[in-house]
Amino acid sequence: MRGSAFLLRVMPALLLTLGLNGCLFGPDYVRPKVATPATFRFETNEAAELANAPWWEQFQDPALNDLIAAALADNKDVKIAAARVDQFLGQFVTTRSALFPQISAGFDASRQRASQAGPTPLPPGVGPVFNEFQAPLMVAWEIDLFGKVRRQTEAARASLLASEEGRRATILSLVASVATAYINLRDLDAQLAIAKATTDSRAGSVKVFQARFSGGDVSQMELAQSQSEYEASLAAIPQIETQIAQQEDALSVLLGHNPGAIPRGRELAELAVPAVPAGLPSDLLERRPDLRQAEQNLIAANALIGAARALYFPSISLTGLFGSVSGQFSKLFTGPARVWSYAGSVTVPIFTAGSIGGQVQQAEAQQQQALFQYQQTIQVAFQEVDDALIALQKSREQLVVQGRQVDALRNYARLARLRYEGGYTSYIEVLDAERSLFNAQLSYTQTHGVVFNSLIGLYKAMGGGWVVQAEGMTGRVMQQGAAVHGANEAATEQPQ
Incomplete structure (x- = not known):
């Protein structure tokens, strides 16, 4: 765990140095x-x-x-x-x-009704109508x-x-x-x-x-x-x-x-x-x-x-998300509502018909x-x-x-x-x-x-x-x- 935490701390700096x-x-x-x-x-x-x-x-x-x-x-x-x-x-x-990394933030609020006759039945006691609130912080970076x-x-x-x-x-x-x-x-x-x-x-x-x-x-x-x-x-x-x-x-x-x-x-x-x-x-x-x-x-x-x-x-891109998702606005910024994700992608041109x-x-x-x-x-x-x-x-x-x-x-x-x-x-x-x-x-x-x-x-x-x-x-x-x-x-x- 301690090694993983250290890696998470130094990885952004290493990638920034590599990109520049x-x-x-x-x-x-x-x-x-x-x-x-x-x-x-x-x-x-x-x-x-x-x-x-x-x-x-x-x-x-x-x-x-x-x-x-x-x-x-x-x-x-x-x-x-x-x-x-x-x-x-x-x-x-x-x-x-x-x-440099591109950072953006957002806020989404929605109210919707789920199908009660769909292939995935709703759990007992859960109504078909529900609210959803999201407050994500997103990061995207193409490493040069x-x-x-x-x-x-x-x-x-x-x-x-x-x-x-x-x-x-x-x-x-x-x-x-x-x-x-x-x-x-x-x-x-x-x-x-x-x-x-x-x-x-x-x-x-x-x-x-x-x-x-x-x-x-x-x-x-x-x-x-x-x-x-x-x-x-x-x-x-x-x-x-x-x-x-x-x-x-x-x-x-x-x-x-x-x-x-x-x-x-x-x-x-x-x-x-x-x-x-x-x-x-x-x-x-x-x-x-x-x-x-x-x-x-x-x-x-x-x-x-x-x-x-x-x-x-190859084109190398990194994306990350950190934020909160909750069905109740009062609990949006509590610990259980926290969500995060990070991902990387590599795109390599194989056949471009002479475009490049x-x-x-x-x-x-x-x-x-x-x-x-x-x-x-x-x-x-x-x-x-x-x-x-x-x-x-x-x-x-x-x-x-x-x-x-x-x-x-x-x-x-x-x-x-x-x-x-x-x-x-x-x-x-x-x-x-x-x-x-x-x-x-x-x-x-x-x-x-x-x-x-x-x-x-x-x-x-x-x-x-x-x-x-x-x-x-x-x-x-x-x-x-x-x-x-x-x-x-x-x-x-x-x-x-």
């Missing part, structure tokens, strides 16, 4: 080797270690800072990504719960001897971390999108200012030519040429204003607001130019959340191979897909950084050349008008010079915006610690981050 430290089938995850170049193809010598700082503040525009803060707080894509993290957190908790649940938990944890990295990737894209949209808006504002200034200048010329035409000093053709150029610049204004309104609407949606006007800060030409972020290709594996997300997806797919292979082996093999094949194929997706994501990341670097270098060169072109055309337009006023040339030369100057000014402004957008694209492609700082500006990051960290710690402490 049994076999694990399937491959353990090892990060794949990646062919990483030593440097980027179009590396610059002006780079600075700024990838961990909020780079948008380098523009020194408080209005842009406020817009990004508003977007991080209210953008719907960020909220959707945050809700997705909650979803995978719940999935992780649900999956991991299968590692071969690691199926632990591999499923590993996959659920990786999926949770992938969703968290997906949320960070959303934040990264959002900050870059808001900054790009704002730069585009200020670019359009500058183009509108050029178009209005040119239109005002040409309106003055039209008035002068109308007066001269009335006095017979110029021909009707010269007056018509002057009016034509005036109407051309005037027609550009509503086109640019349409683009501005559409850009404001798009930016409003990024902020999580209904379409509306957008507050401005500095002019495009007054914005400070951010420094170029430094970094090596190998740094991207840790900096970019989309790469970390792809790796966590690979970890999850890798773990599910083990969960599928574990189906080949198909699941293993499916898991292995999904792991290969995740592996190739991870490798492709890395290559695309290298491409995006190189594309942003070359775009920045060449747009800067283009801006310098266009700046000289604008200066030359401005001088050309001034000299052409002086020659016309002096009677040395026709008004066509003046129109050509002013038309070229107008187009060059618009092109210069557009290229100026391209330079800023190339810098924004480079910060987006490089990733870095600034994403974490931006994450801290979102609504539920503290509460959610603590939950994910807790899940990570729990999975780390789980015996393997």
